[in-house]
Amino acid sequence: MHRYFAVIIVCLFMLMQYNQAYAQKKSKTKVTPSSNGQSKSPAPASSSSGQAQKDKAGQIQVAPELKPGPLLDSAQLLIQPTFTSLLDALPRAEKVYKLRLDENNLTTLPATIGQLVNLQELSLDRNLLTTLPPEIGKLTNLQVLVLDKNKIKRLPREIMNLRNLQKLYLNNYNQIEESDDATPGEELRMLWAGIDSLTKLETLGLGGNKFKEVPPAIAKIKSIRHLYINDNNLSELPSSIASLEHLEHLDVSNNQLKALPEVIGRLKTLQMLDCRLNSLLKVPTEIGGCAGLIELDLGFNLLKELPDEIGNLKNLEKVNISNNRLTTLPATIEKWEKLKKLKMTDNSFKDDAYISALCRKLPRKASIDRDIKK
Numbered sequence: 001m002h003r004y005f006a007v008i009i010v011c012l013f014m015l016m017q018y019n020q021a022y023a024q025k026k027s028k029t030k031v032t033p034s035s036n037g038q039s040k041s042p043a044p045a046s047s048s049s050g051q052a053q054k055d056k057a058g059q060i061q062v063a064p065e066l067k068p069g070p071l072l073d074s075a076q077l078l079i080q081p082t083f084t085s086l087l088d089a090l091p092r093a094e095k096v097y098k099l100r101l102d103e104n105n106l107t108t109l110p111a112t113i114g115q116l117v118n119l120q121e122l123s124l125d126r127n128l129l130t131t132l133p134p135e136i137g138k139l140t141n142l143q144v145l146v147l148d149k150n151k152i153k154r155l156p157r158e159i160m161n162l163r164n165l166q167k168l169y170l171n172n173y174n175q176i177e178e179s180d181d182a183t184p185g186e187e188l189r190m191l192w193a194g195i196d197s198l199t200k201l202e203t204l205g206l207g208g209n210k211f212k213e214v215p216p217a218i219a220k221i222k223s224i225r226h227l228y229i230n231d232n233n234l235s236e237l238p239s240s241i242a243s244l245e246h247l248e249h250l251d252v253s254n255n256q257l258k259a260l261p262e263v264i265g266r267l268k269t270l271q272m273l274d275c276r277l278n279s280l281l282k283v284p285t286e287i288g289g290c291a292g293l294i295e296l297d298l299g300f301n302l303l304k305e306l307p308d309e310i311g312n313l314k315n316l317e318k319v320n321i322s323n324n325r326l327t328t329l330p331a332t333i334e335k336w337e338k339l340k341k342l343k344m345t346d347n348s349f350k351d352d353a354y355i356s357a358l359c360r361k362l363p364r365k366a367s368i369d370r371d372i373k374k
């Protein structure tokens with residue numbers, strides 16, 4: 001008998017607990033009257049997942065765009081995965097730092113590329129692109145952009161928004177052609193509109209194109225350290241090249257240059273100068289001002305002599321003067337105290353004894369490649 005009473009008491013206690021909990025829940029979801037007298041249910045809790053929601057008027061609210069995060073340094077960037085599909089990258093847009101879409105026969109780059117706001121490296125090598133979408137300007141964290149072997153004809157003005165871009169490669173696309181009914185250089189100006197705004201650009205690759213002149217805008221990019229304008233149709237270098245006060249590496253090989261500008265001597269930071277495969281007839285005496293030169297390549301030109309001032313380049317380690325028409329060398333080259341390699345084959349040296357004696361004055365450890373007359 002006592003057992004039944006105990007069971008009844010427990011049931012009554014549980015019922016009281018349930019009623020109390022129900023009353024509390026009902027008070028939290030109380031319906032409040034609106035200003036027009038209609039009942040209004042409480043609004044659902046907001047979501048922080050970034051998905052679209054409906055506002056009070058029933059309209060679809062677009063999720064806010066992601067904001068770029070901090071730039072990764074080289075060590076952090078190295079361990080990040082490289083995505084090879086835009087479809088795979090978009091769902092994880094916030095975590096995409098490297099994207100490689102090489103050899104995909106792309107004729108256009110989807111505008112959705114602008115969603116990858118943290119992207120720092122983008123490679124589009126060997127495609128069929130003629131331009132880039134304006135949305136490229138949203139990638140303000142981008143540091144490396146590779147567009148080699150495409151058909152780029154112009155860059156959008158939004159390119160100027162890439163304030164963190166450090167390396168831009170536009171090699172081998174062969175699409176900049178001057179039309180007969182256009183003002184000379186017009187296509188070049190359209191291509192480079194706004195590029196002088198890239199104040200952090202350090203490496204610019206323009207090799208293997210049909211440039212007949214160096215785009216004037218390049219001289220305005222003071223931050224450039226490595227400039228590749230090899231394998232083009234250049235007949236001269238503009239004097240404005242001297243404004244690149246931080247230039248370290250200049251490659252003008254395989255063009256149609258007959259001379260170097262005298263202002264070349266103002267490039268005090270220049271360490272590597274490649275002038276192979278041109279039609280150079282002489283080297284200006286001002287070359288002696290490039291005191292920082294470590295490598296100098298003058299091979300395969302039409303040089304008959306070198307200026308005495310070339311001996312002022314005391315930091316030279318590698319020199320190539322092969323395949324020219326040199327008949328002698330200036331005695332000042334004995335000041336090349338750091339020389340490690342000298343290539344001077346296929347010339348027309350007249351006094352072999354003099355050349356041999358001069359070579360003996362060079363550093364003993366230097367490797368000298370020259371023709372030995374029998």
